[in-house]
Structures are given as C-alpha cells and as structure tokens.
Amino acid sequence: MGRLFALVPLAAAVGLLAALAWPLFEGRNPQELPSVLLDKPVPAFDLPALGAGEPGLTSTDLKGKPVLLNVFASWCAPCRAEIPRLQGLAAEGVTIYGLAYKDDPEATRRFLDALGNPYARIGVDRDGRTGIEFGVYGVPETYVIDGDGMIRHRHVGEVTDRVADATLVPLLKELAK
C-alpha cells in the first residue's frame, strides 16, 4: 500500500471536521425557523371578534407600539400550557393580541374562561386564512411586531420561561426604545 494512499483517510477526516466546526463557530441555531415575512409588514387582515360587542382584530391594531401576536387554539395542548406564561407577560405590561386559529368560537370562549385571558384583543380566524398569510406552521406561534407593524421575530412552539426571558422580552424592550 502506498504511503500517499494511507494519507487519504486523514485528509478526508480533516476536511469533514472543518465542515462540522464551521457552524459552531458561526453560532447559528438550526432549531430556528425564520419567518419569510421577517422584517416585512404584517399581512393585511380584518378579523371578527369572539363575542358580540367586543372589538375584533385588524392589521392596523398592531401598529403604534411593539406587541406580541400569539396564534393559538383551544385544541392545542402547548397553547394550554403557555397561557399562564402569557398572563405573566401581560401583567408585566406586554400587550398580547390573540389569533384564534381554526377554532370554534365557543370552544375558544370556554378555553379562556377556564384558563384566563391574557389577550388585549382576539381575532377569530375561523378558516385559517390569516394564519396562512402569516405562514403559520402549527400552533402555537408567537410573533414580535414593532411599532411600525413590521414582523421582527417569530417563535414556533410554546412560549417557555426561557424563550420569554431570553428572547421576547429583551426584543420588545429594545424595540420600544
């Protein structure tokens, strides 16, 4: 066997290692699913309210100050789990709008009655059209929207303490400046 040939595995391995090290040095997070709408204005929508006499939700409501838009549904278990966390955020003064995604308004109503309502306003997206416009993967999803109505961040999945403290709250603070 040639001496040069014996070097092939070593060379291949070094190349592979370099390829593996690269993303770590760059500090990229593969779990993040960036929204295609990132840094674009929210799609226009005008959704009805949950009950008569309550305000609905339109895209213009999202302008003015940084807010969270939380896409939820009563049939989704993680949504159930994140409600207390969202209530905590609301108590700290964060404005959270809710998008009731593909849900029966009656079921949404029971869900909020049982668990509490962290939302300043709720839009009922019965057929999921607005959700599609936002590019919703699955509920729950939470969007950070700045004062100009631009989508600045999207979180897929449950809002855990870690997500809220490490990402959402600091981002909202920064946008409020």
Added chain:
Amino acid sequence: MIVELGHLALAAALVVAVFQTVVPLYGAARGDATLMALARPAAMVQFAALILSFGALTHAFVTSDFSVSNVVSNSHSLKPMIYKISGVWGNHEGSMLLWVLILALFGAAVAAFGDNLPESLRARTIAIQGLIGVGFLTFILFTSNPFERVIPAPIDGQGLNPLLQDIGLALHPPMLYLGYVGLSTTFSFAVAALLEGRVDPSWARWVRPWTLAAWVALTAGIILGSGWAYYELGWGGWWFWDPVENASFLPWLAATALLHSAIVVEKRDALKSWTILLALIAFALSLLGTFLVRSGVLTSVHAFAVDPERGMFILVLLAIAVVGSFGLYAWRAPTMDGGGVFRPISREGGLVLNNLLTATAAATVLIGTLYPLALETVTGEKVSVGPPFYEATFVPLMVPLIIAVGIGPMLAWKRGDLAGAMHNLWAAAIIAISVGLALAWLKGAPVGAALGMALAAWLAIAVLTEWADRIRLFRVPFANAWSRAAGLPRSAYGMSIAHLGLAVFIVGAVGETYFSHEVVRYASRGDRIEIAGRTVVFDGVSERAGPNFNAQVGIFVLENGDRLESERRFYPAEGQQTTEAAIRVGPAGDLYAVLGEPADGENWTIRIYYKTLVVWIWIGGFLMSLGGLVSLADRRLRVGAPAPRRRVAEAAVGGDD
C-alpha cells in the same frame, strides 16, 4: 451525601483513567513488564469508580432527590419507578455517564479476559481505552456534570419528556451505547496494533468477537429504536433517515464491514491494513454520531441538549481521536505486510465486495446526513435530505450486495468456483425470478416491490441451500446429515441465521413500503371504516386518568369483536402531549389506529393504517442480532486459543463463517 460521593467517584475515575493511559503506554514503550501490568488493575478500578458514580445518580433519581438539578429537569415524583430509573439515561448528562460506564466496562473486560494477549498489546489496548475515558470524563466533569445541586430544592421535578416514558426507549439507549461504545474496543485494539507496528495473530482472533459483540448490541439497539418510533410517534413509520437515526446506522454499516473483513484477517491473514482502518472508522463514526446528537448542528426530532459549548468540546474530542488515529495509520500502515493472496472470485473476494458495497453505502448515508449542514454553511439555505435521496442512492447499492450475500458463502477460500456455486444456486435463482414475475404480473406490484421480494426469496433460499449443501442433506442418509448438522460450528449457524434475518427484514421493509394502506378521515361514534378488506368500527372516545397523565381513549372494534384502544395523553407536569397508537400485530400485517384531533361536534380525526408485513422488519432485525450472538458463542471464540489442527478439520467440512 451520596450525590457528592458519586461526584467524587467520577473525579476519581478521571484520575485513574489518566494513570491507566500514561503508565502502561510508557511501560510498553520501555518494555517494562511491571508498568504494563498496572494496566489491568487500573481498568478494574476505573470501572468500579464509575459503577459507584452511576449508582449514586440512579439513587438520586429513584429517591426523587430534587436538590439535584438533573433530577429536577428530568424526573417527577409521580413518575412510575421504571421511568425514574430510565430517566437516569434519558437526558444528556446521565446518558454521558452511562457512556463512560460502558466504556470502562469494555476496558475492564479486556483486562479480565485478555490473558492470552501479548503483554504489550494488552497494555496498549487498555491504555487507549483509558485515553478515550480521559476525554469523555473531562467532558462530563467540565460541561455536563450530572451531580449539580440546586438551592433551594424545588418541590417537584419537571418530568421526563413523555415520548421517552416508554419501555422500548428505556432499553434502547443502553443497547445502542453498548454497540457504539463497544466499537471503542476494536478502535483501541487497532490503535494498539498500529503502535506495535504489526498485526499479531492473536490480534485478529481478538478483534472479531469484540466487533461481533458491539454489532449485536448495535443491531438490537437500532431495532428497538425503530420499533419505538413505529408505535410511539403515532404515524407508523419505522425509519425516517433522520440524522440521528443515521448516526446509529453509520457505525452499524462500518461494523458490518469490519465484522466481515475481520474474518479474512483471522482466516487468511490478509486485508490487515484495511481492517484496521475500518476499526478506526467505525468508532470515529460512533463519535460523529455522539457529536451530531448533542451539538445541535443538525435539526432532528431526536436532538437533545443543544448546546454549542458541548458541541465544540465533543468536536475537539472527535478531532483528537480521528486526527491522532488516522495520522498514526498514515504513518504506520504502509509498513505492514499485505498477507495472503487470493483471486477475485473466492470467499475473500466475496467479503471484499461486501466491504466495498457496505463502505460505499456508509459513504452515501454520511453524505446525505451532512449535505444539508454543508449547504447551510455555504449558502445559508436550509434543506432537508429525505427518503428520496436514500432510495435513489442507498437502495440500489443493496441489490448487488444481497445477490453477493447469497453467493459468497458458497465460494471456497483463496480460489473459488463461481460456476460451481451458481450450479448449486439455480433453484434459488429460479424461485426468486418466479416470485418477482408473479408479483409483477399477477398482482400488478410495482417494479421495486417485485425486485425486493425476489431478492429476499433469493437470499433466503441461497442461505438454506448453503446449509443443506454443507450437511449434504438428501445426498447422504438422513442420520448422517443430522450428525453433520449437529457438528457444524456455531459461527456457521450464526452466519446462516443473520443472513436469513436480512432476507426476513427485506420482506418486511418491502411489504411495508409498497403494500400498506392508509385511511384518514373524520369519524363519529358508530362509523364503519373499510381498510385493506377489513372493517373497523369507531366506538367513540372516553376520558381516563393515568399515573402522571390524562388521556382521551378512542375505541376501535375489529371484525372479531376485539376492542383496540388508542390514547391521546396529556402530561401536565411536562405540558406535553403524546399519542399511543392502537396496534393489532399480525404476521400478514398490522392494523394501526390512531385517535387524532377532535373536529367539530362529535367528530374526531382518525387515522387507520394497514401496515403490510411490518412485523417481519423486527423479526428480521432480531434474527440478525441473534445470529451474531450464536456466532459469538462459537467455541473457537470463547476459548480464543489458536487451534490450527481443528481449523483444518473445519475447512474440510466447508469452512465456517
């Protein structure tokens, strides 16, 4: 107190591991027998320290000691006892502790059973095993300490991911680690041989059983994992080509190649350099798997403990292991002699073909796994390489491999007779072709399905033909054949069982892939659902409380009146939901029903599958693993001493393996 003791034992294990590395290596370099002899007690002490450490962590989980951070994050007082125990390795820190425990177990095993190894080879092997231990113990102590305390202690834990609260998954990681880490032994042997600068005859005799042991465990681990994915994830898939699955499959492919090339080293004293390289690659792929799972560089349903700092640490360990061992290989391998010569058409030739195809298959899987990573690094684009890639690259490689698996065992060593072998296999060929044509014409099966089933038939009949040929069935009186059958070495039976297992596996894989049925619809109580000629009645949903979850139970009534239950479980402690499928297992196929999300009113989404022949997949995998075990029980491997006379006698019967 016990927790601190465990932590202390872990630190002690690191100190012993350093000793176990440095002293024997120095002794071997100096030819000092006293220093080399210290390797064995050191390996024993390191193992004992890690048993203590692992025992301490298990104690903390069993007693729900919530002052330990790891227990808080991964356990809950209401969890059933078995999952409290499996919770020990159901997380990053604990599983790393299990990893080093098994590593030390193999080191201690070499120390305990290595009597007939040359002293310097044994000392160096144990030292390298110790060196791997040094790397991983440092990793655990500095980045992943399982014994970290929290003050004040919370009242209860956060629970274990409910998907992991399952008996299949309780057993799956320890099995997989036995396999992964078992390959460390062949790696240590290979590095020791490179340090020695020569491949001792005892080296070849030793490497095969260790590879076999690791391979048996790895096969069982992968099969358990696949079974778990099938019944727990709730969509009835059994293999997803997910990066983490590939991480276990890559070392398996390398170990399979190694297993076969080690036979050539043992029997014919050839392929030594290649076998050493395979031993290095197999363990390097194990380490790569560990890195991929724990660094978070790839998105996967399985990835846990995503932490770039840990990823960097494992990458450094991987780099040291790979650059060190491959560098040593580049330096030393060219000086090692090639050994026995053989013709391309021979048993050795068949085994080389096996090696080439298996190694190429491993390379395609490696590329498929890492390509998305490379593309993202270069362009920032996220892609996912799915089953179509593997179906186009991996599966075609398996076709010649399976044909060769049928022929190879019929060939003689050194110089084989292909025409003679084919003469014996004409029946297998005819049956295989008939099976394929019958499926394609009579049942209108797709080409892939017909080809797959034909290959399975070919392989199964070739295996049986080879066995019948070896015992001269129907050619000598039956009693005579019977005594020949009883006299065949266990390694011959091991090979036949494992190859038969491969055939059975193919039947299952092809059947499931091409002939399964699926119905997804809304149903309310009393609805009848037709699938694959069967009728299933949906009998509504009720609520039930489990030990640490609440469940909605969907009832499905079969034609024979049996009631199957599928559950949607919600685990409040973890805030997660899982699905328990209702499965009726049968030899011809499984009925697989899943209760989905509630729709409007009384309607529920339900999914019903008929998974044709799916159980054959696991029977086949189990047979492969069993074949390895039977082969491992061969007297030759157990005794380990050279027995040239007996081997000549065996060769006269037709040789084993």
